[in-house]
Amino acid sequence: MSSLARGVFIVIEGLDRSGKSTQVARLVDRIQSATTDASSSGSTPRAVPLKFPDRTTAIGKMIDAYLRSESDLDDHAIHLLFSANRWELAPKIEALLASGTTIVADRYAFSGIAFSAQKSPHLNLTFEWCKAPEIGLPAPDLTLFLDVKPEIAMQRGGYGEERYEKQEVQTRVRQVFERIGEEIGADRWVVIDAGQDRDKVGDDIWNRVVPVLRDTHKPVTRLWHGQEELR
Ligand code: Z5A
Numbered sequence: 767m768s769s770l771a772r773g774v775f776i777v778i779e780g781l782d783r784s785g786k787s788t789q790v791a792r793l794v795d796r797i798q799s800a801t802t803d804a805s806s807s808g809s810t811p812r813a814v815p816l817k818f819p820d821r822t823t824a825i826g827k828m829i830d831a832y833l834r835s836e837s838d839l840d841d842h843a844i845h846l847l848f849s850a851n852r853w854e855l856a857p858k859i860e861a862l863l864a865s866g867t868t869i870v871a872d873r874y875a876f877s878g879i880a881f882s883a884q885k886s887p888h889l890n891l892t893f894e895w896c897k898a899p900e901i902g903l904p905a906p907d908l909t910l911f912l913d914v915k916p917e918i919a920m921q922r923g924g925y926g927e928e929r930y931e932k933q934e935v936q937t938r939v940r941q942v943f944e945r946i947g948e949e950i951g952a953d954r955w956v957v958i959d960a961g962q963d964r965d966k967v968g969d970d971i972w973n974r975v976v977p978v979l980r981d982t983h984k985p986v987t988r989l990w991h992g993q994e995e996l997r
Pocket residue numbers: 780781782783784785786787788789818819833848849872873874875877878879881882922923924928929930931960961962963964967
């Protein structure tokens with residue numbers, strides 16, 4: 767990638783109803799406002815949201831039917847479909863970043879690993895097996911993990927309508943996320959207390975994002991490929 771300022775790749779992860787979509791929308795707006803404020807210098811890139819799974823593609827429609835329990839799929843097959851749904855959007859991610867657009871993604875590869883690996887040991891979906899198809903995807907510059915106790919998330923609207931929305935599943939998912947955070951490391955994985963009110967969560971996120979937005983000259987790397995750069 768050239769030395770021109772690129773967009774920054776930010777991911778918001780977390781358990782169900784931790785406030786991911788709320789905070790993705792707020793963060794995109796906040797970056798947009800900062801862009802407008804700084805437009806005279808042109809130093810801050812504009813931002814767009816992305817959501818995984820992207821339920822609009824052909825693969826995404828299969829995932830949607832599975833999540834709403836309208837279809838059943840082998841656990842390995844659905845895992846690979848979630849991953850394929852990211853790979854089909856990887857060229858778009860690369861192009862947006864290269865054009866100077868910041869991306870704020872609602873879930874990413876880490877959800878893919880956490881929701882499938884929590885099915886092990888009942889199934890043979892080991893952590894390493896689940897991680898394998900995600901290796902090489904564009905790596906986020908920063909992942910914000912919205913941490914909330916499953917029992918608090920359950921009290922929020924809409925919980926319990928889809929396949930994985932059960933407290934025991936969420937508790938196992940949280941444990942896998944902890945392992946992923948340790949692997950990714952504190953420079954790129956930040957835990958945010960999502961049990962606070964929306965404004966406080968938003969401010970905590972913003973404080974972690976601001977320094978990353980300024981750091982647009984380092985290359986985009988690939989997930990679990992060390993420091994190997996995109997192209
Ligand atoms: N999945 C997978 O298995 N493999 C993969 O690779 C990927 C995903 C990418 C769909 O996810 C499912 O797919 C998900 C993981 C699996 N499994 N489950 N279950 P989804 O992202 O489409 O949907 P979701 O995770 O169920 O969550 P959500 O509904 O999108 O929740 P959220 O985005 O984290 O929260 P929200 O919509 O912003 O807020 C939820 C409610 O809480 C709402 O009423 C808000 O107004 C309220 N809220 C938000 N913040 C607060 C605070 N701070 N205090 C109080 N109330 C709040």
